[in-house]
Amino acid sequence: xxxxxxxxxxxxxxxxxxxxxxxxEGAVLRGEELEARYGxxxxxxxxxxxxxxxxxxxxxxxxxxxTVQPKSGWDVFDPLVIRWRLAGADRSAQxxxxxxxxxxxxPAAAALAAVHATDDQRRELGALAVELTxxxxxxxxxxxxxxDIAFHATILRASGNEMFAHLGDTVGAVLTGxxxxxxxxxxxxxxxxxxxxxxxxxICTGQADAAEQAMRTIVQGALAELDxxxxx
Amino acid sequence: xxxxxxxxxxxxxxxxxxxxxxxxEGAVLRGEELEARYGxxxxxxxxxxxxxxxxxxxxxxxxxxxTVQPKSGWDVFDPLVIRWRLAGADRSAQxxxxxxxxxxxxPAAAALAAVHATDDQRRELGALAVELTxxxxxxxxxxxxxxDIAFHATILRASGNEMFAHLGDTVGAVLTGxxxxxxxxxxxxxxxxxxxxxxxxxICTGQADAAEQAMRTIVQGALAELDxxxxx
DNA sequence: CCTGCCGCAAAGGTATGACTTATTCAAGAG
DNA sequence: CTCTTGAATAAGTCATACCTTTGCGGCAGG
Numbered sequence: 001x002x003x004x005x006x007x008x009x010x011x012x013x014x015x016x017x018x019x020x021x022x023x024x025e026g027a028v029l030r031g032e033e034l035e036a037r038y039g040x041x042x043x044x045x046x047x048x049x050x051x052x053x054x055x056x057x058x059x060x061x062x063x064x065x066x067t068v069q070p071k072s073g074w075d076v077f078d079p080l081v082i083r084w085r086l087a088g089a090d091r092s093a094q095x096x097x098x099x100x101x102x103x104x105x106x107p108a109a110a111a112l113a114a115v116h117a118t119d120d121q122r123r124e125l126g127a128l129a130v131e132l133t134x135x136x137x138x139x140x141x142x143x144x145x146x147x148d149i150a151f152h153a154t155i156l157r158a159s160g161n162e163m164f165a166h167l168g169d170t171v172g173a174v175l176t177g178x179x180x181x182x183x184x185x186x187x188x189x190x191x192x193x194x195x196x197x198x199x200x201x202x203i204c205t206g207q208a209d210a211a212e213q214a215m216r217t218i219v220q221g222a223l224a225e226l227d228x229x230x231x232x
Numbered sequence: 233x234x235x236x237x238x239x240x241x242x243x244x245x246x247x248x249x250x251x252x253x254x255x256x257e258g259a260v261l262r263g264e265e266l267e268a269r270y271g272x273x274x275x276x277x278x279x280x281x282x283x284x285x286x287x288x289x290x291x292x293x294x295x296x297x298x299t300v301q302p303k304s305g306w307d308v309f310d311p312l313v314i315r316w317r318l319a320g321a322d323r324s325a326q327x328x329x330x331x332x333x334x335x336x337x338x339p340a341a342a343a344l345a346a347v348h349a350t351d352d353q354r355r356e357l358g359a360l361a362v363e364l365t366x367x368x369x370x371x372x373x374x375x376x377x378x379x380d381i382a383f384h385a386t387i388l389r390a391s392g393n394e395m396f397a398h399l400g401d402t403v404g405a406v407l408t409g410x411x412x413x414x415x416x417x418x419x420x421x422x423x424x425x426x427x428x429x430x431x432x433x434x435i436c437t438g439q440a441d442a443a444e445q446a447m448r449t450i451v452q453g454a455l456a457e458l459d460x461x462x463x464x
Numbered sequence: 465c466c467t468g469c470c471g472c473a474a475a476g477g478t479a480t481g482a483c484t485t486a487t488t489c490a491a492g493a494g
Numbered sequence: 495c496t497c498t499t500g501a502a503t504a505a506g507t508c509a510t511a512c513c514t515t516t517g518c519g520g521c522a523g524g
Contacts, residue, residue, distance in 0.1 A: 066476085079307065239477095
């Protein structure tokens with residue numbers, strides 16, 4: 001999953017630092033300086049920088065150096081960028097953006113899933129809905145989270161749209177993040193769990209509209225809760 | 233915008249070749265071979281490969297080489313990947329995916345824009361709606377396209393959500409692509425143009441629901457037309 | 465004092481050779 | 495037949511040299 005080797009270590013250090021604003025927009029890094037700071041060769045520095053450049057987080061120009069680009073230009077859909085932002089000072093802004101994205105995408109995905117899901121996927125969703133209900137009653141947050149992530153990822157995958165499917169990991173990161181940072185009630189709300197069952201039912205029985213509506217209620221609720229917790 | 237230098241040239245060649253399936257999944261490239269084929273040094277090859285690797289299109293392993301990864305793992309939101317796929321054999325699949333994404337995102341963006349757009353952005357939208365109406369009557373497809381792209385990009389930006397905003401270029405690529413490949417009527421449909429005016433009106437007057445509905449009609453229409461043209 | 469030309473120097477870009485390390489595969493020992 | 499071991503291979507890293515672009519300062523001329 002991760003970028004390997006020494007360039008990976010550089011990236012794991014520079015990426016979060018830039019994402020969090022610790023290295024601010026407009027800052028200039030020199031390759032030679034990075035070589036010294038990390039005790040690596042030019043090759044390694046250049047490869048790491050190239051990757052950051054392909055994410056539009058930095059731009060490297062001759063006679064100037066490597067300048068940190070304005071946040072507005074970054075590839076905000078890049079999984080690494082999302083993770084780095086979720087980990088740092090930008091966490092709440094990133095959660096808000098992703099919240100809106102979920103409100104847009106997940107209901108549409110649920111509707112498509114009701115039409116396109118395979119039998120296995122429908123079975124899987126039914127099973128996950130049951131698991132969610134049980135672990136919610138038991139207040140087993142860790143297991144609940146795992147199944148919740150699987151639930152949403154399965155629907156995104158079942159939509160049959162590759163782009164939706166790829167948001168599965170991102171949604172997973174959101175759910176993990178909000179659980180880790182106490183942005184959720186200690187025990188999942190029974191109403192939310194009921195809605196998950198409704199979504200699963202609707203998808204299993206091929207009711208696209210019902211699936212879309214129930215899912216919309218879920219993600220709108222999540223967004224509202226987020227806004228409430230983070231303040232406005 | 234583009235990746236510069238020799239690695240950029242490598243990328244511009246390998247990326248489309250992989251995206252189009254010309255270099256199939258599972259194929260193995262050797263660094264040394266690429267050096268020879270393009271007449272460049274290791275440095276250059278490695279940097280290009282690193283970028284493809286960060287897009288999850290290839291993976292490089294010792295003693296094995298550089299293997300092309302299954303399409304299902306690619307960073308399908310990366311602008312380069314999208315462009316490469318739009319340019320090659322995958323064009324229709326990519327257009328379908330993006331069509332669904334638009335149906336999900338643009339109505340939501342329109343609703344948000346009705347609330348968050350600045351005065352300048354509302355003015356801009358009004359002006360663009362007028363331009364669309366005029367150029368549609370004149371059947372000036374090139375100008376129409378330019379304004380259409382600006383229209384959708386402005387709404388996405390006005391939504392206030394950075395992730396939506398970044399889809400502006402992608403939507404632009406879709407609109408350009410379908411015009412270039414005769415996936416559109418020779419003269420824009422008057423009804424579609426009317427809907428654009430409705431969206432602009434609704435956003436200018438802050439009517440989120442109306443904006444969302446009109447926009448949904450637009451993008452659903454575009455998707456339906458696409459499905460009809462590409463066949464099923 | 466301002467303007468424009470010119471050349472230097474600083475920084476990234478590319479090339480290359482040597483060396484390191486991980487990993488596959490096959491040969492040989494048990 | 496299995497397990498171990500070793501050699502071959504390809505990527506990973508380093509150090510160095512040289513090329514190319516470009517910003518800036520100085521100098522000449524207006």
